[in-house]
Amino acid sequence: ACGDSPNEKAKNSGAKTTVLTVGMPNGPLTENENPFLTTSAGAKDGYRWVVYEPLMMWNPVKPADPMKPWLATKAEWNKDYTSVKVTIRDNAEWSDGQKLTADDVAFTYKLVRDNEALNSGGVPITDATVSGADVTITFKSPQFVSQQKAIAQIPIVPKHVWEKVSDPKSEVNKNPIGSGPYTIKSFTPQTTTLVARDKGYWQALPQVKELRYTSYNDNNAQTTALANGECEWSFVFIPNVKTVFIDKDAANHKIWAPPVLGIHGLYINTTKAPFNDPKLRVAMGMVINRDDIFTTAEAGYFHPLVKSVTGLPSPAGDAYISDEYKGKDYKVDVEGAKTLLASAGYKLDGNTLKDPSGKPVTLTLTDPAGWSDYQTSLEIVKANLATIGINATVDKANQDAWFKNVEAGQFDAAFRWTEGGSTPYDIYRTVMDGDQLKPIGTASPAGNFGRFDSKDATAALRAYAAATDDAARKTALATLQKIFVEQAPMIPVGADNIGGAFSTKNWTGWPDDANPYGAAQPTQANALDVILHLKPSA
Amino acid sequence: MTLSESPAAPVGEVVLEAEGLTKHFPVRRKLSDIFTGKRAVVHAVDDVSLTLRRGRVTALVGESGSGKSTVARLFAQLYPRTAGDLRLHGETTKVHGGRRFRDYVSRVQLIFQDPFGSLNPVHTVRYHLTRALKIHGNAGKNAEELEAALAALLTRVAMTPPERYIDKFPHELSGGQRQRVAIARALGADPEALLADEPVSMLDVSIRLGILNLLRDLKERLNLAILYITHDIASARYFADETMVMYAGRMVEGGDSESVTQNPAHPYTRLLIESAPDPDRIAGIADATAKDRGNGEPPSLIRPPSGCRFHPRCPHAMKRCTVDLPPRLEVGGEPGHWAACWLYDAETVAKEGVGSAADPSIPTPPALHLPEEAR
């Protein structure tokens, strides 16, 4: 009677080498395969990128590298990056057998343009026109700093399916038709199983024949699954990763966590005295022990160290560091900081630092209670600041209130992240953008939480984004870096990582330092590229 | 302490008077009643008239559930009455709470049926009595006066020496002692009328006697009007000046105690008296007197029998008994002795014949001593 059970095969298929188990700590999901929505199961687990494909494949680990052709065989930007002409490959087929055409691409871009809710990258599309296999997409503003959002992060959907959808934003798309090599075999709130197409894919079929995406309830469950080998690939914070994960199977359990161009650090409210004094902020930056934070709070991998004083992580940011700061790295320098402070009129009175007006320097470090890595970081920062006599207290805030307060500039200092992108622009914009400068009390959700007021920085940001040649960009970036280093509007500590934890027990070919061809994170748009690289281990 | 040993008021003065006192308790309705608009009630007390006089004890007897306690609580104004009039010294009173209620209770005090239940287990004798004195302003001005008043109260109920009892908790006292505390508490208000609801039913014979003697003594010394409720008709004879008999919420007979107990007129009273254990009737158990009288069950008070409520059990029932409510009829020879029974209406008896409508399953009664005219 069980002959026709859908589970029989799953249970019996002992040949594990055809299956890759992927996990994310998202909790139970509902069947929602709308590829545009970040709330969909496909987006949360990441498998939307193995069903749907973008025009180009971008490698966030090496953001400055040219993009890899994918559904488009090439993409040509105009000089000021307001329009791009892409050539659609002619051998791609939808999983229902229909051919993928330039019309589908233009339709997709117009769909995104017309439905703001689907435009999660906020790409200012104005139009998409077809001519033969070419599609020309135009934008309201220069897209140099967000090229990847424009052409590497919009999934292309079939026109013949989506034109029938009346309300695309509430479409759950239960039977997704995509151009990728996988189709959904089954969905459950806990696990989605995908199988490789047997034909019609435009390039060689993957060796991973079946993908199982499991959504674990939380980090602990995810970590345990990784450690047990139940899950082979995930992206999750694992404290003390060596004992908890790697040592469980040292030969196969691997962590690879390259940074991207997005950083974490201590935002300082630059409107509050004495912290409106750049020297004080610089001195604070000099005593923070990033290594401690990296090893203790971030388990030695999760937020890769930012070494360069420019705040740019390595290797992703190497290409952008200006000549002035090349090779200049942060190091803990308590004496230097003390000297700097003394020169600026501060006095160390016993264990207390007094500002030039004679008041003790104190500040409150806040972050939401539940964010344990940030909390640990703050504890370390607190201890570090004590070395120059700054008396810091750590406040475990309520998450909602914290968000509100940080956006409204009502805080002393807080750990937070910056935006990330394909250039350092996003980092600096988040920290220093004068366009985002709002009075204290008014929310500025998109950045400049510390109310850093620098016309030069704002101008340089605008110049960088709109530049039409590399030289102009270089100058603008150098200006930004100088301001960032000298005025320390934010003290960078670590970078966002775009890696993952994986096991080589069954599959090899993962990206690593030797071959950093893509981000090892299952939810990234280049996850498919990673999967296509995988081969059964011997 | 203001309790007066010999009040000026004359013996026999009417203190409390009830006329047509009626109490119906609503009962939980069935769904069908909601639609038919019927309201079911327990006819706990119907049309009761009763007078309490100074220096006199009025006994109220009747079987369990006949409404005796309800009468007492109506007198104490603990229940609002459904109908009827209650007069204190001739003045109609109807109080619910507040000052006027307190004024009322300071003159009319109730002693509860159950000596085990009416004292709060967490409080001492001192607390109970002090409260009674304080509420009614009899506690004196200072601690010594209060102490003296407490001692006087306890002495009055023969709990001597007072120090031995004053700081005891109720459970440390015997049933008789508790009952005395309850009486003392009632006396603390310096009332004119005392409503004693079965003060002895739960006690042992020897303790029972002590309490009754105490009450009698109080009546004489303090000139109290006492309502003595019991189902022990023998004790009513012994202790009360006047005895009233209740059956199923109605008064069926009344008169001075000796006549009511020695010459019971109402068939129910007779039944009651015949049923009382009688050591002189040794070995007569299996005789006719012990025979089951009817089904022996008291009637439903939700749908009480029409006419005389006793008629389904009455061996002398006549047709009229099943239809008309008998009024109070004078029982021949004894002034003030009345019975609510058609047997004492010569006309009816003559017309219908005694026992003409009695349930045949009821065995023939023993000889009936009807007054001459009724035969």
Add this chain to the structure above:
Amino acid sequence: MTQVLTRPLLEIKNLNVDYGLGDEAVHAVRDVSLTIHRGEVVGLAGESGSGKSTLAYGVTRLLPPPGVVAGGSVTYHPPTGEPFDVLSLSHAELRKFRWAETSIVFQGAMNSLNPVHKVDVQMMDAIKAHEPQLSKAARLDRAKEMLRLVGISEDRLDAYPHQLSGGMRQRVMIGMALALEPQLVIMDEPTTALDVVMQRQILGQLVELRERLGFSVLFITHDLSLLVEFSDRIAIMYGGRIVEEAPSADIYRDPLHPYSVGLLRSFPALRGDRRELTGIPGSPPDLRGMPSGCAFHPRCPKRFEPCDKEIPVLGKPDDHVGPARTVACWLHPVTAG
């Protein structure tokens, strides 16, 4: 009663019952000896707390914890076969013995019936436990018969206890007690909660049944007047001991023990002359600190020399010539032997 009652049914000898063990023990029944003959109604009187219930439960070993039988023997004489000691029975034997040979009607029938089972279940339970061979129909018949016997219509078998009035419940209990035709029925104040009319009805029925079925009754109450009317012999308890025992008429007419006298003078008479009620002064003894000598001596109007020193023995008084009565009082000394 005048029948010759010679064959004993239950012989209680020197029974002691304690509540608690060791030093904390309360000696509620002390050294009680009492014989119940076949077909006899024995009344047990005494004021509240004198140990009447304790004695009855001790005999059947149904005392609530921490009660323990601390000595003595209870010999049961079955109609056929050898007499045996109830106190030596094992639990299983005891279960068999109970209800089939002696049944009990408890003080307060209100609480004696299981509120969640119908009357028939409870009646048939008892029958089934002792006569398992009986078919269900036969058991039901027996239950119906018993109800009829106590004057309740058999359709009430279907009722839950709370649907019956107090009197009916009491009668159901009596019916149940008789269901297995036991030799002895112990009734502990079966009627105190009822009013006099109901009380008389029930007792009337009981007497009638006894005449028909011939069982013995141990009837417990503190209402002496009731006992005098209903029983053949009366034993009076005070402070855990039997202080007097005699045919009921003798006790009524001529009580020997001052305590019996006091009891009889405590209840008002309904008929006849209004007699003087003297009652018993003082309060009942504390079981933990019993007075020395005769337990009644502190309240006794006639106490004299030996009363507070030595405990009087229960025995046939020398100064009395009538038949079969015993008393424990120094006023009526007993010569040993």
Add this chain to the structure above:
Amino acid sequence: MTATPSSIEQVIPGQGAMAQPDVTPAGKKAKRRRFRFIANGKATTGLVILAIYVLFAIIGPWVAPFDPDKITSDVLQAPSAKHWFGTSHLGQDIFSQILAGTRSVVMVGAIAGIVATVLSILVGVTAGYLGGVIDEILSVLSNVFLVIPGLLLIIIICTSLPRVNDLTVALVIGLTSWSWGSRVLRAQTLSLRQRDYVEASRATGEKTWRIIFFEILPNLTAIIASGFVGTVIFAVLSEITLAFIGISSVSSWNWGTILFWAQGQQALAQGAWWWFVPAGLAIAILGTALSLVNFGIDEFVSPRLRTSGHGPKRTSTGEKVRMKVGFTPVIRPVEPTGTIDMKDGATR
């Protein structure tokens, strides 16, 4: 003591009071009653443990061998003579954290217990005594609070408050967990209200508020006490759970915070059991102590649980006797003779 909770909201406040029979102490000595409570072995054990906790709550932060916040290089060390309970990933001394955390736990438990108890008394007793419309309204109110899942309500309230400290956590827990107790109290009050002594004090002329506070409340003491104990357990568990799931942002230490850190660092997966186990045991022992006190209260309220005590007893001669309902033990000093003298008897 009701609705014995299915699972996770382990303790429903006042759970201990459900099965309580009559509160009238049937003829037991009231004064001795109080000592009896202490004399109860379970209750004494519970009280002694509680006393130790309270002591540490007071002196804990001072006697702690280290500053619980102090970051040292002794990272993740197993228990040793220096660090009795080992250290955390920041090298903090866990023993000191436990000591420092006791105060918060004890305080929150006590305050929440008091707040919830007072509320449950106000609502339950008032509703039960006054009856009528007031009763209906108050009953709906407590039912609504019963219906809303307590822990979640607490989570929601805690997330919506800008600043959360021990006091607010305690107040929130107290304000949301009174409904069970109030139900139990209402039911008890309803039955007490019909007691004769309440009626009697009314007939004596007592005012309503005096009846409620002086006649009824004292009779509810035991239920209130066990309800209080139940709420305290519930509050402690809630506080710890809140801290554990990172909701409450208490900056000071409590055992939940310790567990939060331990869990955030996957202490168990790392094998750092010393980080996880002591706090859990501290809670479990505190909970057990409170339950023991609760047992004590229960047994002291219910004379039936008290009588005959536990286990076999010994007679003065050292025999073992087991009390059993329905089968009274027989202990006869002398073996009765096998022969029965038929002539001997009371009829002589």
Add this chain to the structure above:
Amino acid sequence: MRFLLQRLAFYLFTAWAAITINFFIPRMIPGDPISSFLARNQGAVSADAIQSLRVLFGLDQKQSLWQQYLDYWGQLFHGDLGLSFTFFPSTVSEVIGQSLPWTIGLVGITTVISFMVGTTLGIGAGWRRGTWIDGLLPATTFLSSIPYFWLGLVAIAVFTGPGSYFPSSGGYTPGLVPALDQYFIGSAINHSVLPAVTILLSSMSGWILGMRNMMVTVSAEDYITVAHAKGLSERRVAFSYAARNALLPNVSAFALSLGFIVGGTLLVEIVFSYPGVGFQLFQAVGAHDYPLMQGIFLVITISVLVANLLADVAYLLLDPRTRKAG
């Protein structure tokens, strides 16, 4: 009957009050679904997503709270619980529908087992006071005083791991498709053992204790002594007489606890990553997913009320004294 109608009216009113509160409370929380979304994706979602989410959730349209409240009732009467934010555009009904069976399955069954086992042990402990079974009490009390999550986590640490029979998380083996076949059900059972046992351990003591106390109380009743006097067998007295009466208050407590199944599972589901409704609610609270929160609250409210009503009915059925003749 009237009694039931009265209760029904009472419950309806309570339901209205609870639902109204459930509507307003989430809206009192500062913060909004979008910043929660950002928080959960620290850095991984760009600020550009904010606007698209705002449009997506319909937060760009301003509506008065009162209007929202009216709309909410309008939707409710159509059986529409709205769309979840977290899983937009999945409906709340779907989210609840897929998680509720797990919760009811795990916690419902364990509650029943816990009640049955606890009650049975309680009967034993109460009936044979002073025997070994009394020793259970301190042990179970200790277990029930441990915070549940702690017990669960320790159980995971001790009993799961590579090669262990017990899985550490989830409701079934990844890769299986929910179906009524041996594999799936076997896997579901296998996954539920550890959570179920820990729930049992921590919840049983309440039942044992309650039942024991009731047994002790009941076994002092006269009718128990009468049952002994009748010579009934020990078992008959213990079960048919004592336990049957002692059970009454516990049954209504049990019915009430059924109502807490849905609301009381939060920690089990967090600790064991169980795909149930408690975890969904926890997430919804964190994500400010009002529609989902309200939907789950509604389910909880209704289940508690229904359980309450059940408790009333159960009492009515089990205790003949409460059944009025006629």
